[in-house]
Every structure is written in C-alpha cells, then in structure tokens.
Amino acid sequence: MLETNTSIRVRYQETDQMGVVYHANYLVWFELGRTDFIEALGFKYHEIEKQGVVSPVVDADIQFKKPVRYGEEAHVKTWLEDYDGLRITYGYQIFNQHGELSVSGHTRHVIVKEGSFRPVSIRRSFPNWHKAYQEALEG
Amino acid sequence: MLETNTSIRVRYQETDQMGVVYHANYLVWFELGRTDFIEALGFKYHEIEKQGVVSPVVDADIQFKKPVRYGEEAHVKTWLEDYDGLRITYGYQIFNQHGELSVSGHTRHVIVKEGSFRPVSIRRSFPNWHKAYQEALEG
Amino acid sequence: MLETNTSIRVRYQETDQMGVVYHANYLVWFELGRTDFIEALGFKYHEIEKQGVVSPVVDADIQFKKPVRYGEEAHVKTWLEDYDGLRITYGYQIFNQHGELSVSGHTRHVIVKEGSFRPVSIRRSFPNWHKAYQEALEG
Amino acid sequence: MLETNTSIRVRYQETDQMGVVYHANYLVWFELGRTDFIEALGFKYHEIEKQGVVSPVVDADIQFKKPVRYGEEAHVKTWLEDYDGLRITYGYQIFNQHGELSVSGHTRHVIVKEGSFRPVSIRRSFPNWHKAYQEALEG
Numbered sequence: 006m007l008e009t010n011t012s013i014r015v016r017y018q019e020t021d022q023m024g025v026v027y028h029a030n031y032l033v034w035f036e037l038g039r040t041d042f043i044e045a046l047g048f049k050y051h052e053i054e055k056q057g058v059v060s061p062v063v064d065a066d067i068q069f070k071k072p073v074r075y076g077e078e079a080h081v082k083t084w085l086e087d088y089d090g091l092r093i094t095y096g097y098q099i100f101n102q103h104g105e106l107s108v109s110g111h112t113r114h115v116i117v118k119e120g121s122f123r124p125v126s127i128r129r130s131f132p133n134w135h136k137a138y139q140e141a142l143e144g
Numbered sequence: 145m146l147e148t149n150t151s152i153r154v155r156y157q158e159t160d161q162m163g164v165v166y167h168a169n170y171l172v173w174f175e176l177g178r179t180d181f182i183e184a185l186g187f188k189y190h191e192i193e194k195q196g197v198v199s200p201v202v203d204a205d206i207q208f209k210k211p212v213r214y215g216e217e218a219h220v221k222t223w224l225e226d227y228d229g230l231r232i233t234y235g236y237q238i239f240n241q242h243g244e245l246s247v248s249g250h251t252r253h254v255i256v257k258e259g260s261f262r263p264v265s266i267r268r269s270f271p272n273w274h275k276a277y278q279e280a281l282e283g
Numbered sequence: 284m285l286e287t288n289t290s291i292r293v294r295y296q297e298t299d300q301m302g303v304v305y306h307a308n309y310l311v312w313f314e315l316g317r318t319d320f321i322e323a324l325g326f327k328y329h330e331i332e333k334q335g336v337v338s339p340v341v342d343a344d345i346q347f348k349k350p351v352r353y354g355e356e357a358h359v360k361t362w363l364e365d366y367d368g369l370r371i372t373y374g375y376q377i378f379n380q381h382g383e384l385s386v387s388g389h390t391r392h393v394i395v396k397e398g399s400f401r402p403v404s405i406r407r408s409f410p411n412w413h414k415a416y417q418e419a420l421e422g
Numbered sequence: 423m424l425e426t427n428t429s430i431r432v433r434y435q436e437t438d439q440m441g442v443v444y445h446a447n448y449l450v451w452f453e454l455g456r457t458d459f460i461e462a463l464g465f466k467y468h469e470i471e472k473q474g475v476v477s478p479v480v481d482a483d484i485q486f487k488k489p490v491r492y493g494e495e496a497h498v499k500t501w502l503e504d505y506d507g508l509r510i511t512y513g514y515q516i517f518n519q520h521g522e523l524s525v526s527g528h529t530r531h532v533i534v535k536e537g538s539f540r541p542v543s544i545r546r547s548f549p550n551w552h553k554a555y556q557e558a559l560e561g
Contacts, residue, residue, distance in 0.1 A: 018299065018305055018450045020299050020300040021295060022353060023300075024258075027295075029171035029172055029296065032168035033168055036433065036435060051492050051493030061167070061208065062167045062208055065167070065208075066203070068202070072200065075468050119163075155311060155315065156438060157314060157446065160435065160437050161441045161442075166434075172294060175295055189354075214329050215330075301476045301536070302536075302537070307446045311446055332439075339445070339486065340445045341486050342484060343445070343484045344484075346480070346481045347478065347482075397440070
C-alpha cells in the first residue's frame, strides 16, 4: 500500500501558551502530508488547480494523543483510506521525535469548480487521476 | 439549554487562494465560540489557567458544508454536548451571513496539569466548574 | 484628522510559548485596523477587489514595546500617514488593556491588477478613492 | 561572513485570496531562517529557553518586492547584521524559485527573563553566546 512519510520541523509560530503545538496546526500538517502523498501518486496539487478546479475538505476528524513541542522533529504518515470516484479520504498519523503516536485523523475531499464550488466527478473529468486513486486503493 | 452566539468578522489573513476561509481556521472560530460559552457559564478561561491547569482538545470532528468568504460576518453557535466529570464535549454550528449552515463540529476537552499534561478530575479538583457543567447539561 | 479605533480580543491561537501574542500576528491586527479605516473613508475592501485589483503591502515597519497577553482586550488606532496618488501609507498604534502603547508601525500599499500584480495609478483609475485619500490626508 | 540558507516549501495555508503568500507569513519564514542561523552558530534556540529566558523581537522592517506563490520552493538567506552585547539584529533575503529577490528585512532581538520580560545582558549572562555573536560579527 502506498504510504508517504513527511518530516516536519516544529515552528515557534505553531506553539501556543500551553507550550505545545496549537491543535488546529495539525490540520496544516495533514495538508503537508497530503501534498507529498499526491506527489507520490504522480501529480502536483498546484498543477491540478491550473485546470480550474480546487479540492476542498468536506469533513475531518482528529484525535490528539500526545502534544508535540517546539524543538522536536515530527513525522506525518499519509495513506489513502477510501475513494469512490467522487470523494477521496486520506488517513494520517503524526509521530513525535520519540516515534510515539501523537495525532491521528482523516480528511475527506471532493473536487469542485473554482469560484462556483460546483462538484466535479473525478471519474469522468479526471480519468488519469481516477486511475491513480483506484490503483492506490487496490494497493 | 445554554447556547451562545459569537459574531465573527472574516479576516483577510484567514482566506486562502481558493478565495474562501482556510479550513483549519474554523477550529479557531470554534475556540472563540467556546471562550464565550465558558464566560456565559460564569468563568474566564484565562483565569482557569492561573490555577496551573490547561484544557487541551482530545478529539475533534468537523463538517464543512459551505465556504465562508472574506467580507462576510459569520456566527458561531456553541453549546455543551456532553460532560462526564472528566471530559467536556462542546458542539458548534457556524452560519454564514445569509444564515446558512456553513460548518458544524465538536471538540472534546480534558483538564490537565500545565507542563506535565497529567489528567485532572474536574469533579474532584474544580467543584464549582463541575457544578456549572452539570447544570448546563441538565439545562 | 480621521482616525479609527478597532477593538481586538486576543485569541488563544495568537499566543506562542512565550505566553504572549506571537509577533507576526500584530501585522494581522494592523490589517483589522486598516479594514476599519477604509470603511470609515466610505469604502469596503472586499468591494474594491471585485473591480479586479488587489492592494498588497510593499513595506512595513513594526516596533514591539510591550507584549499583549491572552485574556486582554487590545485596541488598534489607525490613521493615514501619507498618500501620493500611487502609494498609501497607514500608521498604527496598538494599546493593551491598561492603555499602554504595546506596538506601533506602518504599512505602505499599492494597487495592482489581480493575477498579474501590475501597478495601477489610484489617481487615474479610482478617482473616488483618490479624492477620499486626498481629503483624509489634508484632514 | 556566516550566512545560512533555508529552504521553504510554500504551504497552501500560507496563501491568501490574492493567490500569493500572505505578507505576515514572511516574518514566520524569517523565524525559520533565524533558527538555522542560530544552529550554525552552535546553539539551539529551544535549549536557550530552558535557561529561563526568551528572545522576543523588538523591531522589524520588511520590504515586499515580488509575491511568492504556492507550488514554489523559496529560500531564506540569513546573516548577522549587528550586535552590541544586548541587542542582536539579523538580516534576511527571501528568494523565489527563479532566484529573484522577493522579500528582504531585519529583525532586532533582546534576551529577557521568561514571564517578567526583564532585559538580560547577553555579554554578562551568556558569555558563550556573546563570544559566538562577536565572532560572527567580526567574521
């Protein structure tokens, strides 16, 4: 199964006054993992947008298990959890410097037209992308 | 049932190149709603931290239904979804300027000691807070 | 002289592990002050963008005098420092809850075409806006 | 002269609806450059904080010349501009993927006690750090 591993160096700006990474920033780290996963599939997200579509998140869940701290080097593991021709679900696990599971979660995405946000079928409109996701799912 | 309503003026900084609010920022808006809800219960979060504890999120779910755009005035409705003496679950709904439901979700929190992040029982250590949450739940 | 006063409630997300507002966020607060100032001039920034132009910052300076903390209510005072038909310079002062000067600074802006970022003369292309800035400068 | 070069992959979250990196984020990139520069001097910023001090920015200036866009790989060049035993001034240049100068600027820092923010003399309290900065300046 395709899986990518993205290294993250914690930014001071990402901490809050609890002395740990502010929780919403893990969604940004999921984005970094997803970018690498899409590249491993053979695409670049910024080139997809040049075709007049964007890929917003439709839902997300996150479990915060252990805080990550400034000065640590974290890792995001990303994989394809589900795909049905219309919606793509990614899974994520973030590990802290000691290899402990810190955060896990999923984000589900669709493809929509830029501006109007009208849904687009990946299967019909982006057959190359569809094929890559199908193959990644079947492993 | 206790419910608070928080007005949010979209910041340019909160948008991304899709032309809408970047998805992780809705978790920040949930934080703003939660702050108001806690005040409506009779507490101030920054005074709670003066007692040597912090209240991290342990898990969250979010559903993104309609993007919110710069120039809009949004609203966050916040309520207490669940409370068991140890964990507090808040529910949220974000409405856009036209009163349409844009985002919904939950965050679940615990109280832990600052620094060590050791769990603290709200029921035993913060009886006033416990009472307020119990009453809000029974509401 | 036209001057606006914008109230800011510090967000937990805006703090860092020093226990104060992370310095780059004051530029965001300048943006909030500027938005109010532009409205006081009779315009709305998001409507300006509907005409196919954007108004990026070309330079900025900031002096950090006293940190602002979570739980405080801060204020941004904004005024027009300079305007020459092409470039707009705003001045800002941020005061903490005790009325002490916390941060001061300036941002200088131009108007450019969306996408290409080609400069546009405000005097020639937006005579209404030009007139309002001229009058604000002459006080 | 000691100079460091830090590679930055633009995050989608860092863009705004102008389709470019939101201006305040370049201050965060300066922070990433500074972190690398401090490491090149032989220190780690997160270990400095373990001694009960923090190093806030006291002033900053930034010139925005060319916007950086999502999908680009940018670079931050960082050097020591000035040091007087009390205040440290760093210089920065950010280059876009095509090697063009996109952003330049400076940040000036002091060392203060954590919590109280009382100033600390680097020369007297951190002789090792003082020596490294002296040498980098004379470099």
